[in-house]
Amino acid sequence: MAMNDAGAAGPKTADDAPARPAGMPMLHKAIFGILLIFLLALPFLVYPIFAMKVMCFALFAAAFNLLLGFGGLLSFGHAAYFGGASYVAAHAAKVWGLTPELSVLAGTAAAAFLGLIIGALSIRRQGIYFAMVTLAFAQMVYFLSLQLPFTGGEDGIQSVPRGDLFGLIPLQDNISLYFFVLAVTFGGILFLYRIVHSPFGQVLKAIRENEPRAVSLGYNVNRYKLLVFVLSATFAGLAGATKSQVFQLASLTDVHWSMSGEVVLMTLLGGMGTIFGPLVGAAAIVTMQNYLATLGAWVTIIQGVIFVIGVLLFREGIVGVISRWLKRPL
């Protein structure tokens, strides 16, 4: 080689650099496999409703992480898609009498549409301005959820019936509902994994690494940002719509700005930009809220303390730290 610093300064593995095989690495396959086995057994070990809540939030956080960790965009209004979809899905099941899968689909489609509108209007702003614009829009969605005639105001939409899946399989029983939720959320998370590892995901990574360079290669970066925004909103909506079927309820809690904050917390605690971080973060936060519920308002304080400790001691999040130890992406 003609270049002068070839020898010592060059990469150590110059000769035996392996061609990284494409597709899901064995480690990730193994983790997903173990996770699936664990989740199949879970409803027989813990209260199924609690397990379903964890899974819905895991999907929500994973969807949010697609935007923050892989798109490099901090939205502070993701409750709009999560909660918005839960209202539409609840309404579809209760008033229109749709089957669960169609209700969930309706909610998800609504979130995608909402994501397209809000995304198109906010994507031109960057950093803190982007976060503020998304927050402002989410507040509008909150207002609409409070005021629109079909939302039930302060009460939300209550006692949403659990229908029959495809009109055939009854989901009234918690265990059968659990497997429906498992299929939706696990499938959703796998699809998010695919997005990250797709040709589009590759471009997204390039934009995140060096945006001006991506522009100079002819990429219209705003279109890619909009697409990742819409995809993230869609899967956040899928999570919210599914949750409304589990709790038979759509309420203002899910569109409130504090829900937008909570998903940021889950993602950062678990490890943003990692595959499994949001799942771990969501599980940790939901478990904490569940088992510390007797402490009332103290839960928020404990959460705050954990968050501060997390940010101070392990900035990459739980999974981020493990990933650094193992020297492998997780």
Add this chain to the structure above:
Amino acid sequence: MTLALEARGLTKEFKGFVAVNNVDLQVERGSIHALIGPNGAGKTTCFNLLTKFLQPTRGTITYEGRDITRMAPAEIARLGMVRSFQISAVFPHLSVLQNVRVALQRRRGESYDFWRSERNLSRFDAEALGFIEEVGLAEFAHHEATELSYGRKRALEIAATLALEPQMLLLDEPMAGMAQEDVERISALIRRVAKNRTVLMVEHNLSVVADLSDRITVLARGEILAEGDYDTVSKAPEVIDAYIGAGHE
């Protein structure tokens, strides 16, 4: 002569300060044209105007007979006019192969497919490796770009740029901060890739572009000082005064 790129009356003002003042520039198709000047001469501003990373206050820019004055930078790239950056522009945590593939992906319209596996991208491997070989990085194809030396990052950047099959290359100080050996290597590379393309490069140093460029434009304080081949500009008294003289005393 046929012009690849032409600027007329190009002016850029920043809040009362004129960085580029009434510059007329003509780049002949198939030539290597250098834009040089001392620090603060407005080279980089001029370069950013031509590549549309900045909007001119006044003036027009024509590329291959088409008015591009109001176009977006990504649009210009798709017309076949691709720029490089002063700080080496690679995607640091992508492999060398992936760096070039990202460029190919755009041209082939495979960049929005979010439902496909990235395995699909391996179809571009052979072509990408061709460009990587052309710049002498074949043995590093599977290394992350961040592991490469400075000179090699520059070479990688050129490989990715070539993958777009541009008609015109705009290089922003391609040799800045390079060891002599790398300078020669990159010079040779530029000469090679310029065979059937137009190249406009910005440089700080006149000697670097001496035997590389067909035509040299010297900028100082935002205005054109002299223009011509190396012999003409290096002997022009105003150039010696403002630039070479100052640098050699």
